[in-house]
Amino acid sequence: MATLGAELADVAAGHVxxxxxxxxxxxxxxxxxxxxxxxxxxxxxxxYAALTLMPxxxxxxxxxxxxxxxxxxxxDSLLAEGExxxxxxxxxxxxxxxYAEQDGERVHVATMLATMVRRRAG
Amino acid sequence: MATLGAELADVAAGHVxxxxxxxxxxxxxxxxxxxxxxxxxxxxxxxYAALTLMPxxxxxxxxxxxxxxxxxxxxDSLLAEGExxxxxxxxxxxxxxxYAEQDGERVHVATMLATMVRRRAG
Amino acid sequence: MATLGAELADVAAGHVxxxxxxxxxxxxxxxxxxxxxxxxxxxxxxxYAALTLMPxxxxxxxxxxxxxxxxxxxxDSLLAEGExxxxxxxxxxxxxxxYAEQDGERVHVATMLATMVRRRAG
Amino acid sequence: MATLGAELADVAAGHVxxxxxxxxxxxxxxxxxxxxxxxxxxxxxxxYAALTLMPxxxxxxxxxxxxxxxxxxxxDSLLAEGExxxxxxxxxxxxxxxYAEQDGERVHVATMLATMVRRRAG
Numbered sequence: 294m295a296t297l298g299a300e301l302a303d304v305a306a307g308h309v310x311x312x313x314x315x316x317x318x319x320x321x322x323x324x325x326x327x328x329x330x331x332x333x334x335x336x337x338x339x340x341y342a343a344l345t346l347m348p349x350x351x352x353x354x355x356x357x358x359x360x361x362x363x364x365x366x367x368x369d370s371l372l373a374e375g376e377x378x379x380x381x382x383x384x385x386x387x388x389x390x391x392y393a394e395q396d397g398e399r400v401h402v403a404t405m406l407a408t409m410v411r412r413r414a415g
Numbered sequence: 416m417a418t419l420g421a422e423l424a425d426v427a428a429g430h431v432x433x434x435x436x437x438x439x440x441x442x443x444x445x446x447x448x449x450x451x452x453x454x455x456x457x458x459x460x461x462x463y464a465a466l467t468l469m470p471x472x473x474x475x476x477x478x479x480x481x482x483x484x485x486x487x488x489x490x491d492s493l494l495a496e497g498e499x500x501x502x503x504x505x506x507x508x509x510x511x512x513x514y515a516e517q518d519g520e521r522v523h524v525a526t527m528l529a530t531m532v533r534r535r536a537g
Numbered sequence: 538m539a540t541l542g543a544e545l546a547d548v549a550a551g552h553v554x555x556x557x558x559x560x561x562x563x564x565x566x567x568x569x570x571x572x573x574x575x576x577x578x579x580x581x582x583x584x585y586a587a588l589t590l591m592p593x594x595x596x597x598x599x600x601x602x603x604x605x606x607x608x609x610x611x612x613d614s615l616l617a618e619g620e621x622x623x624x625x626x627x628x629x630x631x632x633x634x635x636y637a638e639q640d641g642e643r644v645h646v647a648t649m650l651a652t653m654v655r656r657r658a659g
Numbered sequence: 660m661a662t663l664g665a666e667l668a669d670v671a672a673g674h675v676x677x678x679x680x681x682x683x684x685x686x687x688x689x690x691x692x693x694x695x696x697x698x699x700x701x702x703x704x705x706x707y708a709a710l711t712l713m714p715x716x717x718x719x720x721x722x723x724x725x726x727x728x729x730x731x732x733x734x735d736s737l738l739a740e741g742e743x744x745x746x747x748x749x750x751x752x753x754x755x756x757x758y759a760e761q762d763g764e765r766v767h768v769a770t771m772l773a774t775m776v777r778r779r780a781g
Contacts, residue, residue, distance in 0.1 A: 328702060328721060333695025355694060356628060357652055359481040359528055359603055359725035361508045363501045378526055379485045383627065384600060384654065386483045386526065404500055404508065406481055406528045408601055408652065410628065450599060451577025458572060477572060478750060479774055481603035481725055505749065506722060506776065530723055530774065532750065603725040603772055605752045607745045622770055623729045630727045630770070648744055648752070650725055650772045 299334060301341070307377035309341040314370050315393070326366035328403075331373070331391050335360065335405040338375030339387035343409040346380045351411055353385070358407035366402040368395030378406075385409045421456060423463070429499040431463040436492050437515070448488035450525075453495070453513050457482065457527040460497030461509035465531040468502045473533055475507070480529035488524040490517030500528075507531045538581050541574065545585070551621035553585040558614050559637070570610035572647075575617070575635050579604065579649040582619030583631035587653040590624045595655055597629070602651035610646040612639030622650075629653045660703050663696065667707070673743035675707040680736050681759070692732035694769075697739070697757050701726065701771040704741030705753035709775040712746045717777055719751070724773035732768040734761030744772075751775045 303310035313334050315326050336355055343353045371393055378386045389405035425432035435456050437448050458477055465475045493515055500508045511527035538555065547554035557578050559570050580599055587597045615637055622630045633649035660677065669676035679700050681692050702721055709719045737759055744752045755771035 327699065329695045329699025332698050333693065336694060355728055357601065357630075357650075357725065357727040359723065361500070361528060361530065361723040362721055363508060378483070379523060386485060386601075388526070401501065404510070404528065406483060406526065406601075408483065449577065450580060451573045454576050455571065455573025477606055479603065479605040479723065479752075479772075481601065483601040484599055508723075528723075605744070605772060605774065607752060622727070623767065630729060632770070645745065648754070648772065650727060650770065652727065 297330065299337070302372060304345065306345050307342060307380070309338050309345060309375045311338045311373045312370055313373065315366065315368055324367055326371060328362055331366050331371065331403050332360055334371060334373035335375065335389035335391050335403060336407065338373040339389045339405065339407040340375070340409055342375035342377050342387050343380070343385040346377055346385070347411065353409040354412050356384070356408040356410045358405050360403055360405045362403050364400050364402045366391070366393045368393040370394050372399070383411055385411070419452065424494060426467065428467050429464060429502070431460050431467060431497045433460045433495045434492055435495065437488065437490055446489055448493060450484055453488050453493065453525050454482055456493060456495035457497065457511035457513050457525060458529065460495040461511045461527065461529040462497070462531055464497035464499050464509050465502070465507040468499055468507070469533065475531040476534050478506070478530040478532045480527050482525055482527045484525050486522050486524045488513070488515045490515040492516050494521070505533055507533070538578070543578060546616060548589065550589050551586060551624070553582050553589060553619045555582045555617045556614055557617065559610065559612055568611055570615060572606055575610050575615065575647050576604055578615060578617035579619065579633035579635050579647060580651065582617040583633045583649065583651040584619070584653055586619035586621050586631050587624070587629040590621055590629070591655065597653040598656050600628070600652040600654045602649050604647055604649045606647050608644050608646045610635070610637045612637040614638050616643070627655055629655070660700070665700060668738060670711065672711050673708060673746070675704050675711060675741045677704045677739045678736055679739065681732065681734055690733055692737060694728055697732050697737065697769050698726055700737060700739035701741065701755035701757050701769060702773065704739040705755045705771065705773040706741070706775055708741035708743050708753050709746070709751040712743055712751070713777065719775040720778050722750070722774040722776045724771050726769055726771045728769050730766050730768045732757070732759045734759040736760050749777055751777070
């Protein structure tokens, strides 16, 4: 995420938001962010949201996720929000929503449902 | 849904709730509602939610859905809520959440993300 | 599944097929099997497929699944096949495919991708 | 995909394979390909597979997809295969499977189920 210029925009228990500039090098020919980048941002937001409810040394891995792509991600920046739906001992279910923002307007560009697994310490 | 004893608990633009008694004949040996019934209720709630934003003679079909099963559905009744995330000309994306209710307590038992297609008139 | 008249049509390591008559009481007004029944059959086939690769006393629960509904399930019977894609210590990923059969013809009616978790003994 | 060094490894009616070198700049600290890249490759393979069954000037967009991440994507190269499960007039359902390859060995790293929509000409 760091190489994408992403930064944490908000962190609370069970909720994380990641902000990402929509730069030309991440975009497709048409100026929209590539779906893979949107998905990676949502996946990260969901993973970090899961981590907020775990001990400091915990690690999580994505087991699976499903994404609906709702609209092209154009504009100035992308906001990817992750929220814990259910935190379990082994598995945590998260919901993610991504918004493209420009001039104070936001468009809902994608929604995700993800399952995270707490990784066993090495 | 009628054969399951389901009834509309709430209808608004883009949102529908279906209530369903948790009866023994729909339950598994352990007294919990079968996942297939929970999924059918969520699918119906999502489909009806999509219909609330369409002309009166429109029909929808489920293209696909994904469900995370969060907890066993025990108790007195199931509440399945469907909500439109994005309404398009052909495709509508909905989110569904099911809760098992007993004595005023509710447990989040499943969450769904679904894609509905507006059916061509026959 | 028993109450649906389902029976195991095939069992092998990592693969299970369930056959189900398409009866009027499980069908919608139009004579097609309700999507909830197709999904329940696929979910069961995937769960049993996961079990074939575990010790005899193991139990599995569905964590989540995603289904694409491809065609209406009409005809004489439904065949739901489950196959293990990856068997892990805790999580097993399965694929399911359902076919409606009539007079030797088969139509692919649904495809599923599911995650099963091995349940801790009570 | 071009910027990822991807190339078409195989094209047939309803089936496309994309090969991608696993380079350090696309990898995480641990040397494994980032999940976002694996997903983007699978999404592309599915989209191209859908296109093989359409007229030459057709375009497709991903409506949604679900991915199960099965194993870390390490090694020399990634092979992402897309296959049409059902081709419809508006919607095409595809399955994708990604394999990490090294020294002739292949590991199944991810499996996808995706819905593509044929885009209206501009």
